[in-house]
């Protein structure tokens with residue numbers, strides 16, 4: 001497993017996790033937004049938990065048998081519970097495999113660690129299967145659960161875990177990190193992703209401009225052209241919802257408070273739109289977007305849905 005170095009905003013979190021030694025929780029739930037390096041931090045901590053030299057060195061040594069096996073993806077005391085490729089949920093049988101993994105006592109470390117990266121992918125039945133293990137884990141077992149949305153988890157799972165919310169980088173740290181990467185439109189995306197600097201955006205430059213052009217001056221022809229270009233595999237439906245949602249919230253916020261959060265680079269377009277905005281219709285569309293966000297995993301017809309949304313959007317402005 002590739003271990004990234006810690007990001008600059010993670011040192012306090014890492015220190016906190018290392019201090020859990022001696023009062024190690026059997027299940028820990030790390031909460032953090034996408035794009036702040038939650039995986040990296042978790043892996044750094046797990047390799048330290050498994051490394052026999054970390055108590056004295058205060059981090060993993062990188063040289064012992066345990067560290068080498070971990071880096072080689074073959075540590076016998078580490079288990080990654082994940083969705084099987086192409087499946088959108090973690091199955092019950094995948095959870096049951098954890099029982100087999102935990103059945104034998106540890107091989108080379110003091111603990112056996114199970115990492116669940118996408119805790120949100122547990123179905124109701126697999127979450128219940130996991131709960132049974134969490135209720136009576138062997139003394140050497142540690143579960144590390146990661147999530148960016150606590151609301152989506154079963155409360156009974158959450159209550160079994162020691163919860164810890166990870167630090168987010170401040171604006172300067174995020175800017176500094178991004179400047180080294182020299183990403184096109186980096187500053188725009190940084191704002192869009194709430195200063196989570198490890199963001200990965202699914203849209204290329206040309207499509208970004210086309211999308212903004214449709215939102216700035218919506219008309220039927222442009223909307224059809226855009227949906228012909230967009231492909232649900234490369235530009236996911238939830239990204240479209242988020243993009244329209246943030247654009248709309250900026251127009252509304254500009255109308256009400258004269259402030260923009262995300263689309264400051266496009267202030268002249270938003271200024272023109274706010275003059276024509278019908279606020280009631282805008283609020284209605286915001287409600288609709290929020291509702292659709294809950295169903296992003298079941299879009300009926302990608303192109304039709306997006307066309308529909310953009311036609312709705314076009315109608316919130318008075319001609």
Ligand SMILES: [Zn+2]
Pocket residue numbers: 051052053054060061062063064065066067
């Ligand atoms: Zn080591």
